[in-house]
C-alpha cells in the first residue's frame with residue numbers, strides 16, 4: 013500500500029510539536045529510539061526525522077512528499093516547493109538587532125555596516141528591496157554574540173521573547189519577517205500521496221478547529237435570547253434548552269478562543285449567568 017512520506021525535525025524546537033500534531037490526528041508513531049525513519053501503525057504514513065535545513069531540498073527532490081518546518085527556513089532555502097498549510101505553532105519573528113547603547117536612526121543605520129546572520133538570503137533580499145548596502149556575514153549559530161566579539165555591527169536572527177537579545181546587550185530595531193511552522197509539499201505528488209495528504213489536512217483542520225474554539229454554556233432569561241444568539245452564532249445556530257425555572261433557558265454554542273473575552277463581556281451585559289466554557293476535543297465541520 014502506498015504511503016505518504018513526511019519529514020519532521022529530528023531534534024529541536026519543532027520536533028515535539030510536529031509529532032504532537034500527528035498524535036492529535038490519531039496517528040500513532042512508535043519511535044522510541046529516534047531512528048531515521050518510523051512508520052505509523054494505523055495510518056499510511058512514513059515519518060523521516062531530519063535536520064530542518066535539509067527538509068526543503070528533500071521535499072523538492074521528492075525524497076519525501078511533505079515536511080514540517082519553520083517558514084523562515086523555507087524562505088531561506090528558496091526551493092521549488094508548495095507551501096500547503098500554516099500550522100500555528102513555533103511562532104517567532106526574524107529581526108535586526110544592534111548593541112543597546114547605539115542610537116538607532118532607522119534602516120539607513122545599516123548602510124555600510126556589517127550584519128551577522130544564519131539567514132543571509134532573507135536579509136540580503138530585504139536590504140536590497142530597501143536599497144540598503146550592508147555586508148552580510150553568514151554564521152551557523154550563536155549569532156547573538158557576534159557584535160560582542162567584534163564580528164559585526166548588528167545581527168539578524170530569530171526572536172521570540174527578546175530575552176536572549178537583552179542578555180547579550182542587544183536591542184531589536186526592525187522586524188523583518190513573522191514566521192510559524194508550516195507544511196510544505198512536493199510539486200508533483202502522485203495521486204495516491206495526494207489522497208492521503210488531503211485526508212491528513214482534514215485531520216489537521218479538525219484538530220485546529222478544536223483548539224481555536226471553546227464550547228460555551230450559559231443561562232439566560234428568555235427575553236435575552238435573541239440578543240445572545242447574535243453574539244453567539246455557533247456552528248449552525250445555538251442550542252436552547254428550557255430551565256426548570258420559568259422564563260429561563262440554557263444556551264449552548266461555540267466561541268472562538270481569540271474572541272472569547274470580548275464575547276463574555278457582551279454576554280454578561282445581555283444578562284447571561286452561570287457561563288461555563290469548556291475545551292473541545294475535536295471539531296468537524
Ligand code: ATP
Pocket residue numbers: 021022023024025026062063064065081082083084085102103104170171172173191192193
Ligand atoms: P536543526 O538541528 O534541525 O538544524 P535548528 O537549530 O536549525 O535545528 P531550532 O532552533 O530547533 O533549529 O529551530 C527550529 C525552528 O523553530 C526555527 O527555524 C524557527 O522557525 C522556530 N524557532 C526557533 N527559535 C524559536 C523561538 N525562540 N521561539 C519560537 N520558535 C522558534
Ligand code: MG
Pocket residue numbers: 063064065
Ligand atoms: Mg537548522
